[in-house]
Amino acid sequence: MEESKQVYRLQGLSCTNCAAKFEKNVRGITSVEDVQLNFGAAKLTVQGAATIEQLEEAGAFDGIKVYPEKSREPENKQSFWKKRENITTMISLILTAIGYVLYFIMGESHPATIGVFVGAILIGGYSLFKVGLKNLTKLQFDMKTLMTIAIIGAAIIGEWAEGAVVVFLFALSEALESYSMDKARKSIKSLMDIAPKKATIKRGSATMEIDVEDVQIDDILMIKPGQKIAMDGEVVKGQSSINQAAITGESIPVHKSAGDEVFAGTMNEEGSLEVRVTKRVEDTTIAKIIHLVEEAQAEKAPSQQFVDRFAKYYTPAIMIIALLVAVVPPLLFGGSWSEWVYSGLAVLVVGCPCALVVSTPVAIVTAIGNGARNGVLIKGGIHLEEAGRLNAIAFDKTGTLTKGKPEVTDIVLLTDKTEQEVLGIAQAIEQFSQHPLASAITRKSIRVHADVYQADGFQSITGKGAKAMVQGEEYYIGSPALFEDKFSITSEVQDKISQLQPDGKTVMLIGTETKVDALIAVADQIRKSSKTVIQKLHQLGIKQTVMLTGDNKLAGNVIGSSLGLSETKAELLPEDKLLEINNIKEKYGTVAMVGDGVNDAPALASADVGIAMGGAGTDTALETADIALMADDLEKLPYTISLSRKTLAIIKQNITFAFVLKLVALLLVIPGWLTLWIAIFADMGATLIVVLNSMRLMKKDVL
Structure with a gap:
């Protein structure tokens, strides 16, 4: 008997470590065969049987809520300031501030001062300790375990004030990381709201408004001026201008009349239309885009794989370094125990891998979302990175440049x-x-x-x-x-x-x-845009632009030279195009092939990045290409290259910055300047800067 596969959407999934732990907990449910967690899209796929109660229990440590994929997920409109963890963070800040007032009036060892700081630590760090202590008993060392050890250690050596500050700053960095990740996810969720949830249809002489899930193929949609089209279909009556920007990224409306294809989520501007439905709601172009974008977020980019592998060894290494810092100087060189234990705790805090772990996924998720909103479907972080390294681009002629x-x-x-x-x-x-x-x-x-x-x-x-x-x-x-x-x-x-x-x-x-x-x-x-696109690509630093065509040499050379292409290869059969792609790869390194996604499949597959044009309405283009330009136009190609390069640059900046900041903070141990304050600021500061740097990719225009 085939195992049942269930897909769920998640709310409250705050960090990559929490995601890994949640996945492990779900895997531990006896009736579950296999689990796949997509952190970027906040989606969970469970192979086997598990109730929502069991799944929510597995995510109770992070307050994760689980909803079936097909159900309407409740809109979480809770204000940033009304979330429970953010309220406790604010109380912790107020108590820490009162503690410092008492610190200066009554002194650091007065019971009232210590009591207020203890209150700040317990309220602000309750959820942190609950997870951290549990992890400690199981010898699972993640950032919450490191933080728990550091704060308990600070309390043991009497550093109550600094313990309270560390708790507050850690809670603040968690809240801000969660907020920024939600913002990145919402940029994808906005795609889901493009198409209407209800449709007006005509069956016989009756007109009714029904849920899009209940619309059947061959139903007739009635679309008034100013309305969004609810389903993919074919115009059977009327004519109008349709704004397709949501799907193809084209800013100029397209005229549609009887026989023309229209897409769910596009806007009817002036005329009334009757449209025959050709696809069910789960098969519409926008549904496919959403599905492929979410799948793309689950696929790890090479730089993310590197960071994940590195973090696996990095955390235990930091624990060993912290232990050596705390123990070696007092044992071998007669150093002060309290002083060096304090330094060891500071090393634990500064060594948290938060900034490194989020350096890549936030940038990838944000960039893929930006692309999707601009009519460019990028099917994974690996393709985004490859497109950022392109040196040469080969074009099919017919239907691409012409x-x-x-x-x-x-x-x-x-x-x-x-x-x-x-x-x-x-x-x-x-x-x-x-x-x-x-x-x-x-x-x-x-x-x-x-x-x-x-x-x-x-x-x-x-x-x-x-x-x-x-x-x-x-x-x-x-x-x-x-x-x-x-x-x-x-x-x-x-x-x-x-x-x-x-x-x-x-x-x-x-x-x-x-x-x-x-x-x-x-x-x-x-095409009118072809010449400008080629010029822009050369300006972006693409070394070689080649046209591959089966046409005769005279026709090919005329078009090639009028467009300003570096080279034209004519009279080629499909297998010759494949050979040419391999030759370009040898000469120039990373190469992309741009075609219509139907012909030239071998060349598209052989290139480092296969780019298909006219993805809207073309299932083949959506399925075969690594990147699909939804409009039947090359205009989005320079934007795609630019977005990929900017993403690559931001990922490199993030990883370098996180490494360097932590290294500098660790070197401060040598002269004894590393305090818990500096440690938490270095950790929180690195995480925040990395996240904010990644959010720059949300800007519509990256050129």
Whole structure:
């Protein structure tokens, strides 16, 4: 029998150490087979059976509340100042202040002074001692154990005042760390509030408002102007401008009419729409984004893995150093016991790994949230870090740098036939073809109101063109090679073809066995944003930008040079693109491949970072790529590189700062200058600065 898998959302998960302990406690429930805790997203996945009461009991030490994933989690609108742990912190501060007043009036050893300080320690440190003493009995050494030992030690040697200050400052740093982590999580939670929870639907002649969970595929959504669209679907009636910024990051609204796709969470601006629902609520694009973002937060970045491994050995090492500082000088060099035990306690406090442990996850969670709100889906910390190290970027041409929609650019008439006649004959033949060049001719014919003809006996000539009977005469349309094979081409026609091809245009000929009536030149249109994006990437320091295309060399080189790319590789098969990616990797190091996520899968997989465009509405792009640009546009690429680099820089700053500050504080032991005050300020200060530095990634614009 298959084990049941339950997913829960958590409230009150305050720190990484608490998360690890909670996971261990849940694992200890006998009916639980396996547990996965996602700290960044505050989600718990339990394999096996466990009641909510059992799970909350496992997290009782940190006041963790557990809710089933599908249920509506109650909004925790409790003020920062009304939380129980924050109230006890404030009482501890007031008692510590009173204690210092008595300290100066009555002296440090007066029973009233000691009593007030003891009150400050017990009230402010109650939850700390409860966990710390329990850990001590089990020989589990985390930061709460270190703090508990330090405060008990301070009390034993009569340092009541400093013990009270340490308790207050530790409680304050915990409260601020919890507050900042909640803020980072809320940036992700805001994604969940994008799509409405209710939808107005029409079933038969009745119109009703129901929960989105009850909406069925093929239901008709009624959307008024100014309303958010509740589900993914296809417009069946009406037209309007839709603001898709929440999904794709595009600031300019997109015009939608019958047959166009719309996404849950986007805003209908002016017209009324009727939309046929195409996906259930759990399968909508926004639901997929939320799921992938949460999964991304659970995936540890290389720097975080390093810090986690380091912290494992770091805490026991600090305990040993603290013990040596407390014991060696008095035993071997006749030092004062109280003085060196005090220094040992200060080493314990300063050695807390809080700042190191939070240095990476807060930055990663915040950056992934920023990306998601700006239409960039980054599927893990590892991809975020890799994108920050990019030296080269390879682009697919069709549909990435170009629109992927060829247009007729020139019609060169060679006989007395008019443009309308030529296009009419061409459309009559090409209407039977699925080729992109055929659709370009059809679009042009409709635009210029070409003559309408009927074609009979259509026959495709593989790789070269087609032929059919139009008005009793056999017409051919296709490449110059088709006409060269069948009939000879005059030098005049050859000259005209040679004039068009160097501009990157694909030239088709239309005519009969005896004459060529016209040349039709077709070209894929370059996206307006492509040139600017390439310039921005070079400004950001990307050394090499390469276009990989299956198109002919002439067309490829024209587009490559007009965009300012470093290099163009043309006439490539999918396996050749893979080879090129490996060559670029050898030459330049870290390389990204940008494509549409459907074609070029081997190249996307082989690159260090696979970036897919047009993730909105394209399941393949969301699933295959490491990073998905939700809009069908490259404009977010420089932003993504910039966000990744800034994240990488902030992680390095955090780790370096936390190391250096602790090292400096530890060196103060040598001249005997390290006090418990300095120790707790060094620890709390490092944690706060690391968290605040990471929060800079919340800013919308990182360029």
